[in-house]
Amino acid sequence: MKSCLLYPPNSHLLTDSVINAVVVKSKRPSYVYDKDNNASTSEHLPDCTFKPTTSARSGLGPTKYQVRKNARNKLSITEKEALELHLQRRRVIQQRYRKNIEHKQRALVADVAKLQMEVQRIELILHPPPRVAPDTTSWKAVVEFVHLFRSVVAAPGEEELKDTTALKGVNQTQKQFLFTIMAPDIAFNNGYGIDRVLSHWHFCSLHFLKMEVRLVCLEHGSGNEMIAHLSNCTIITESMLRNSLFCDGKEGDNEWPSFAWKLLGQRLTVQTTVRFEWDDKNRRFESVFFEADMLTPLLKLLGDMEDASTVLSSNIGIY
Numbered sequence: 001m002k003s004c005l006l007y008p009p010n011s012h013l014l015t016d017s018v019i020n021a022v023v024v025k026s027k028r029p030s031y032v033y034d035k036d037n038n039a040s041t042s043e044h045l046p047d048c049t050f051k052p053t054t055s056a057r058s059g060l061g062p063t064k065y066q067v068r069k070n071a072r073n074k075l076s077i078t079e080k081e082a083l084e085l086h087l088q089r090r091r092v093i094q095q096r097y098r099k100n101i102e103h104k105q106r107a108l109v110a111d112v113a114k115l116q117m118e119v120q121r122i123e124l125i126l127h128p129p130p131r132v133a134p135d136t137t138s139w140k141a142v143v144e145f146v147h148l149f150r151s152v153v154a155a156p157g158e159e160e161l162k163d164t165t166a167l168k169g170v171n172q173t174q175k176q177f178l179f180t181i182m183a184p185d186i187a188f189n190n191g192y193g194i195d196r197v198l199s200h201w202h203f204c205s206l207h208f209l210k211m212e213v214r215l216v217c218l219e220h221g222s223g224n225e226m227i228a229h230l231s232n233c234t235i236i237t238e239s240m241l242r243n244s245l246f247c248d249g250k251e252g253d254n255e256w257p258s259f260a261w262k263l264l265g266q267r268l269t270v271q272t273t274v275r276f277e278w279d280d281k282n283r284r285f286e287s288v289f290f291e292a293d294m295l296t297p298l299l300k301l302l303g304d305m306e307d308a309s310t311v312l313s314s315n316i317g318i319y
Helices: 016-020 064-073 077-126 138-153 158-162 172-181 194-207 238-244 295-302 305-312
Strands: 032-034 039-041 182-188 212-220 225-235 267-279 284-293
Touching: 138 172, 138 194, 138 212, 138 225, 138 267, 138 284, 172 182, 172 194, 172 284, 182 194, 194 238, 267 295, 284 295, 295 305
Parallel strands: 182 284
Antiparallel strands: 212 225, 225 267, 267 284
16 A cells, blocks of 8 residues: 555655645735934835825716716706706695695694684683672772782881782782773883782882872873872882892992981972873773982982982882
């Protein structure tokens, strides 16, 4: 047997010439180091210089618009007409889609308005507005209005100065009276609505302690206008000055202006004119506007226009 583990069966086909053809080469260095010049030469290094192609020089290649334009230029006239017709149909479909969305939006807005009107109608059925007594006249309504205002601001406690809650001086019966003789959207100095009137009364009850309100004169104006002349008196207390005229001092502490001592404990009498616009049909007030002359009494107490202007720009002046 000529074959064994050391010799394959086809060993007679293997010759020395084939084996001798395999030559083992030694590894050559990637660069040649020159000791004299202490530098490496790059004659054996491959040329790795980056040479940008044409597409790299032009950026990121052609844009989508350019691609579409080039593709459209290659189309025939018939194909261009078909493409234009297709685009026109798409535009019509998009316009129709937008119109449907707008129509749905308008329908929703109309439905919401109908629901709001229905809610108001049901609220009027469940909670009907108070009716004015048939014998209520504009004169009587003005007198009752002034009487209610006097009872609210007459004698609030000192501890209520810092209270910012709803007006405590107006009970439910008095509020019902206001809703009876006033229109829901009544025009007032600081806005519209009965809430604005109550807000002003609340402010007066907090900043003008123990105010005395006296109806001096009531007269007819032009048309359905009623004019009431009021005399409002209050004592200027330390709490009023502290909440209105405190300012930052030189050392960072709050201090009063130099003229504040002239006002402390003084009686401030303000003449006020209130104009009521009466609606004969609904027997309610449509508007209530007042004008208060605070400059005259302040000039008498302070004797200086600049000091009086400072007081008018504070909470005391917001009458």
